[in-house]
Amino acid sequence: MYERKIPEDLDCGINITMKVLSGKWKPCIIDSIHKGVRRPVEIHAAIPAAAPRVINMQLRELEEFGIVTKKVFPDSVPLKVEYYLTPIGESVMPVIRAIERWGDENKEYVITTSATMESAGK
Amino acid sequence: MYERKIPEDLDCGINITMKVLSGKWKPCIIDSIHKGVRRPVEIHAAIPAAAPRVINMQLRELEEFGIVTKKVFPDSVPLKVEYYLTPIGESVMPVIRAIERWGDENKEYVITTSATMESAGK
DNA sequence: CGGCATCCGGCAAGATACTG
DNA sequence: CAGTATCTTGCCGGATGCCG
Numbered sequence: 258m259y260e261r262k263i264p265e266d267l268d269c270g271i272n273i274t275m276k277v278l279s280g281k282w283k284p285c286i287i288d289s290i291h292k293g294v295r296r297p298v299e300i301h302a303a304i305p306a307a308a309p310r311v312i313n314m315q316l317r318e319l320e321e322f323g324i325v326t327k328k329v330f331p332d333s334v335p336l337k338v339e340y341y342l343t344p345i346g347e348s349v350m351p352v353i354r355a356i357e358r359w360g361d362e363n364k365e366y367v368i369t370t371s372a373t374m375e376s377a378g379k
Numbered sequence: 380m381y382e383r384k385i386p387e388d389l390d391c392g393i394n395i396t397m398k399v400l401s402g403k404w405k406p407c408i409i410d411s412i413h414k415g416v417r418r419p420v421e422i423h424a425a426i427p428a429a430a431p432r433v434i435n436m437q438l439r440e441l442e443e444f445g446i447v448t449k450k451v452f453p454d455s456v457p458l459k460v461e462y463y464l465t466p467i468g469e470s471v472m473p474v475i476r477a478i479e480r481w482g483d484e485n486k487e488y489v490i491t492t493s494a495t496m497e498s499a500g501k
Numbered sequence: 502c503g504g505c506a507t508c509c510g511g512c513a514a515g516a517t518a519c520t521g
Numbered sequence: 522c523a524g525t526a527t528c529t530t531g532c533c534g535g536a537t538g539c540c541g
Contacts, residue, residue, distance in 0.1 A: 280533085308536075311534055
């Protein structure tokens with residue numbers, strides 16, 4: 258899913274969703290915000306593997322799609338920013354949950370299969 | 380989702396699923412096979428935007444992950460091949476359906492938002 | 502802390518041509 | 522029809538550095 262930009266492909270619902278969720282960390286970011294992680298630095302702490310710049314980029318894209326909203330506290334020092342899910346963002350949660358659930362349920366299988374693939378592919 | 384290869388990131392269920400579904404057309408391919416589209420040429424016809432080579436690549440990856448199985452009819456002329464979902468592949472369908480449903484329900488919104496983004500971004 | 506600007510490498514995916 | 526080999530390219534994402 259993370260992946261590559263989705264082409265303007267048709268009326269397929271799958272591609273519509275992909276267009277919005279495409280981006281290596283978007284599902285994770287959405288999930289984090291949904292869990293109450295609001296500040297960029299906290300999101301980065303929650304997803305250490307993602308570079309801050311990338312998180313910012315994907316947050317902006319999500320914001321443009323109306324999935325998240327940004328709240329700035331101009332008078333706060335240091336500067337404080339918070340992100341929230343919009344109603345539309347909330348409506349994506351079932352998708353995120355489905356993705357998360359399958360991953361949790363098949364974790365062992367995927368990990369062992371990946372390991373087999375690597376040793377064989379080499 | 381179609382996206383980029385997912386890093387070996389942890390125990391997060393989301394990334395586990397992403398590791399399997401990452402690939403521009405994988406969800407579409409899985410959905411097609413689930414609907415009874417079995418032969419490569421038919422899958423290609425169902426997803427014209429995807430190049431045959433890419434479809435083959437992603438089919439092979441899905442096969443390595445045990446999501447699909449390949450059946451070859453050696454004596455058939457022209458050569459005939461069919462793909463089927465494995466039980467594990469079937470278990471992914473709820474994820475695909477969730478993705479598809481959200482896309483269908485928010486098609487209008489996403490399309491108009493995309494259009495706005497493009498004209499503004501220019 | 503939040504977040505641009507810049508440079509760069511990797512790799513998925515597109516295009517084309519060919520074999521069985 | 523199914524699948525491979527080769528070459529090219531687009532562009533996402535990683536790394537650094539700087540500014541408010």
